[in-house]
Amino acid sequence: MKIIDWYILKRYLATFFVMLLMFIPIGIVIDVAEKINKILDKKVPFVKVAAYYGDFTIYFANLLFPIFLFLSIIWFTSKLASNTEIVAILSSGISFTRFLRPYIIGASIISVLALLMGMFFYPAASKGFNDFRYTYLSSKEVRKTTEVYKKISETETVYVSSFSYTTNSGYNFKLEKSKVNKDKKEDKELDYIINANSIKWNPKDSTYTLSGYKKRTIGKMEDKLESESSKTFKFNFKPDDLTPTIYAAETMTPQELNEFIDGETKRGSGNLNAYLVVKYKKWSIPVSAFILTTIAVAVSSMKRRGGMGVNLAIGIALAFIYIFFDKIFGTLAEKSSMPPLLAVWIPNIAFGILAIYLLRNARR
Incomplete structure (x- = not known):
């Protein structure tokens, strides 16, 4: 790798993790402010509260993964553009495709981390998070x-x-x-x-x-x-x-999920869509890292009159649209006859087409 690759890759990863470290404490503070009365009223042991916020950190990071990724890439890429660093890089003879290489390497690293989190860490965190919420904080019946x-x-x-x-x-x-x-x-x-x-x-x-x-x-x-x-x-x-439990699918490892689905299928059980949606999402979320990275670079690599603020506004809007698509089609798959595999991959397909379109315009 060349110096320019290391330069971009370091900023890619550093900005992403700094963004996590910035927003997760904010999320914890907001959650504490909202739930502190119930926690004190029910005299929840401190150890359980601490374990809950450990699980909350993983749950929150996984839930808002697209926003964190979008904001971090748009932030530092917009700074590169405003400092005319991107113009200098492209003027030196490096093509836009070549310029994207460190971003794709960074997306690969984030994708592997997202895959590992979804496969091994998120199920346990989801169980701890939801068990605490329904045991101490919610009036709803969990089962x-x-x-x-x-x-x-x-x-x-x-x-x-x-x-x-x-x-x-x-x-x-x-x-x-x-x-x-x-x-x-x-x-x-x-x-x-x-x-x-x-x-x-x-x-x-x-x-x-x-x-x-x-x-x-x-x-x-x-x-x-x-x-x-x-x-x-x-x-x-x-x-x-x-x-x-209403969140049982989220708490299963891939092996447990596959065994459960196979067992229920052999018994002729229906209504497995909620479990299939979770199964397919474990693979679709890591792939989204590449699509979201491409869109973020294409959106923020040009200087705009509004500066970084415009790029951030566009990025936040696109990230929330992606999360909306993800949630709405996931719910449709669980509650209707829509195939879960198609429902899970529709956001990636739609944003993949958008990524190709924006990338072609950015090259010009």
Whole structure:
């Protein structure tokens, strides 16, 4: 590498990490000011508060990664442009593509760090951050699910309109049991259906009490019906199967996430989009470092009448648009039929096209 490469690369990395060190303490101060009353009221031990803000640092840095990257590159590249250093570099015969090389090397380093953080550090930090928030700071229930439809075995499927992990109870329970057709092994016939107005988990003996119990057994000539006001059963599923934590996907390592998705897929479970979105984001975020770097250089490498302020305004706007795209398409993938892979990569595809366009204009 030449002197100019080291010069730009050092400023790239130094500005990025200084930006992190500047904004993370600000985020912590704001968070402390907002939550200090609840922390004092609930007398949360200092050790847990300190651990929470350690997790908060990683969580916050990962969440605002695009903004930090954009601002740091635009900041020091705008200074290079205002000091006519870029003009001098290009006038010496170095092409704009060659000028980009140290930026791409810097983006590679940041990309590897983002990948390692997303794979190994972020899951644990996310668990600590969310556990603390829901345990001490939030009035919301962390494990309450609605409209659960889950296949618990090859022949059994359960449905419950809502289930609360706190009260160990749910409403509008339904279990469908099938049997394999002896003549056609691939076909399954409905054996019986169990309905109940409510279901309650009994942790002492690992049983469930069904209120408003009704069972319909399918017969060849006629069905058999039975009903009771209350009946206790031992099913082969646990409350954890009905109520995963709402942030469970974020807390899994890649191996745990893949094993969970494979297991649920084999069981025929639906609604895995939230887990697939997290899985694909672990790879899309590192790639975004290259796209965002290219856009930031293209935007800030020219002198503008408004100076650095205009470049920073453009950078902040683009960074927030990127985060908006990322959040909106991620939510669409979780709540609709949009393919998670496409939803996760749409922001990178859209901003990749923008990067190519801006880069071509910058070369001119």
